[in-house]
Amino acid sequence: MVKKPSRQVGMVIDLNKCIGCQTCSMACKRLWTGGDGQQQLWWNKVNTMPGEGSPRGWEDMGGGFDADPSFLGWRVGAGKPGPSRLPEDDEFGTYVQLPAGEEVARSGEGRRTTTPEARPRWMYNWDEDRGAGVHPNAFFFYLPRLCNHCDRPACLEACPRGAIYKREEDGIVLVNEEKCEGYRFCMEACPYKVIYFNPKENVAQKCIGCYPRVEAGVAPACARSCPARARFYGYVDDPESVVYKLRKWGVALPLHPKFGTGPNVFYIPIMSSSRLDEEGRPTGAPRIPLDYLKSLFGDAVEGALNTLREERQKVKNGFNSPLMEMLVGWRWPDDFFAPFVKAPDEAKAPRQKVSGDAAAG
Numbered sequence: 536m537v538k539k540p541s542r543q544v545g546m547v548i549d550l551n552k553c554i555g556c557q558t559c560s561m562a563c564k565r566l567w568t569g570g571d572g573q574q575q576l577w578w579n580k581v582n583t584m585p586g587e588g589s590p591r592g593w594e595d596m597g598g599g600f601d602a603d604p605s606f607l608g609w610r611v612g613a614g615k616p617g618p619s620r621l622p623e624d625d626e627f628g629t630y631v632q633l634p635a636g637e638e639v640a641r642s643g644e645g646r647r648t649t650t651p652e653a654r655p656r657w658m659y660n661w662d663e664d665r666g667a668g669v670h671p672n673a674f675f676f677y678l679p680r681l682c683n684h685c686d687r688p689a690c691l692e693a694c695p696r697g698a699i700y701k702r703e704e705d706g707i708v709l710v711n712e713e714k715c716e717g718y719r720f721c722m723e724a725c726p727y728k729v730i731y732f733n734p735k736e737n738v739a740q741k742c743i744g745c746y747p748r749v750e751a752g753v754a755p756a757c758a759r760s761c762p763a764r765a766r767f768y769g770y771v772d773d774p775e776s777v778v779y780k781l782r783k784w785g786v787a788l789p790l791h792p793k794f795g796t797g798p799n800v801f802y803i804p805i806m807s808s809s810r811l812d813e814e815g816r817p818t819g820a821p822r823i824p825l826d827y828l829k830s831l832f833g834d835a836v837e838g839a840l841n842t843l844r845e846e847r848q849k850v851k852n853g854f855n856s857p858l859m860e861m862l863v864g865w866r867w868p869d870d871f872f873a874p875f876v877k878a879p880d881e882a883k884a885p886r887q888k889v890s891g892d893a894a895a896g
Contacts, residue, residue, distance in 0.1 A: 537687055543706035544749065545771035545778045545799035546758065547787045548679050549862060551806055552765035555581055555663070555677035562760035563681075566885060567743065572735025575627050577659055578742040579681045579757045585827065586662040588680070590622035590728050598726030599689050599794030614795045616689065621723040627731070628658035671815065674822045676805045678831075679765075681757065682729045682742035683789070684708045686797025690741075693724030698739075706799065707744035715739055726794035751882035754872035759879075764864055768872045771799055777861055777870065784858050786839045788832040803862065804828055804836050806843055 563579040582588040590596070597619030666675025684701075688708050691699040698714035699721060701707070710721075710730075717737040722730045730741045745755035753759070758766040769776030778801070781787040787801035805828070807821035828836045846856040864870035879886035 537691060537701055538703070539686075540701060540703045540706040542704060542773075543686075543771045543799060544684070544744065544769070545801065546755070547767040547778050547781050547801045547803065549765045549767075549803040550676055550678065551803060551862075552763040553581065553677040553679060554763050555583070556762060557581055557660075558760050558762055559679060559757035559766070562756040563742075566745075566756050568740075572733040573731075573740070575624075575659075576731045576733070576740060578729070578731075578740075579679065580659065581677050581679045582660065583663045583665060583675050584678045584831070585667045585675070586665060587657075588662075588678075589628065589657075589659045590626040591628070591657040592626065593622065593728040594791070596620055596622060596726075596728055598724050598728070599791075599796050600687070601795075616692065616724060617726070617794075619723050619726070621719055622728055625656045628656075628661070668822070671811045672822050674807070676823070678790075678802075679757070680727065680729060680790075681800060682708065682744070683727060683796065683798030683800045684742075684744055685799065687795070689724040689726060689794075689796055690721035690730055693720040694718075695720065702746070705744075705746070705749060707746050707749070708741075709743055709746070710739055710741060712736070712738045712740075726791065726796065727798075745885075748879065748882075748884040749875060751884040752875055752877040753879050753882050753884040754868065754875040756885075758872065759868065764867060764871060766871070767864075768875055776873065777864075780861060781858075784842060785835070786842055786858065788835055788839055790831060792833045792835075802832065803843070804832055804839050806840060806847075 560577060560579050560581055564577065568576040568578060577589065580589055588594070597617055599617050600614030601617035664675060666673055668674050684707050688699065688701060691701065691708065695718065696714045696716055698711045700709060700711065702709065715738040717732065717739065719732055719739060721739050722728070722732060730739050733740050748755060754768045758768045767777045767781065769778040771778050771782065773779050778787070781803070782801065786803055788804060789798040789801055805823060807823035809817035810820045810822045812818050825837060842858070846858045849856045850859050861870070868876045
């Protein structure tokens, strides 16, 4: 059983702010996964929901633990490993290097190269902005995904080499590549399918929680780079942390709590606009089905949405709402990342190689 760390960092992502710009994905990519064998590694990604995501159909690949879907923290005996399978390479998708002068043809089924044997079945975010439903009640929203640095990481328990460990000082889950032999049991066990295989190095690789930045007092690159300021970062067990407070309000929920791993990335659920009738008039019924949101965040999503609506209505009526104040966040970065508020340059922390203040966080 995993030993509980002395502290645990966590992240809250407000889905009502995320605009799907992929700045977080590119910040992570430029900072950590630009090497050989890492072309298909997207430690941070933003999927369109409803959608198949990356790897394709990851939600139905299994993993995690098969008992007690209410598990959200430290408890002994929270279920046995559930059935799972290893994602195939073409379910992750790989960008194809075309010979000089060869053109890429586009079709309604996705991008296809002119060389039949080089045609991939799937690529990262091929289903971007597709969603579900029909006009005038079609809908979609964006779901950023990354390693959850879980309380009980299924990847850690699955590794026969003992190569995966959870840091005592902050709960970040890491892979010791010197011990890893590339068996990929961790990839199979992770229910979120956010562990990748580097074929050149023959090791598993995953989000490292930007731990060199965190150690220097700097928030992760995906959080600092977000132009919509949709991400909050801090200690989940610190009453002064915005992450702790949003959890206390009951509006920050884990993705697929049924997996039983105790994730430490949480989401403010999307607030749906109203469905329209045949005359184009609002009906008051949510466009995004509540049952679909429950399939993502569990039954607690209904109460979270009710709280968000009530607090938003308070503001509309001229009253103050501490919850809405937190979600707006008037002071950046203090209201978002305390105590990890230092700038990368100030702390001499790793910084992605791009220009512009927003992208260089």
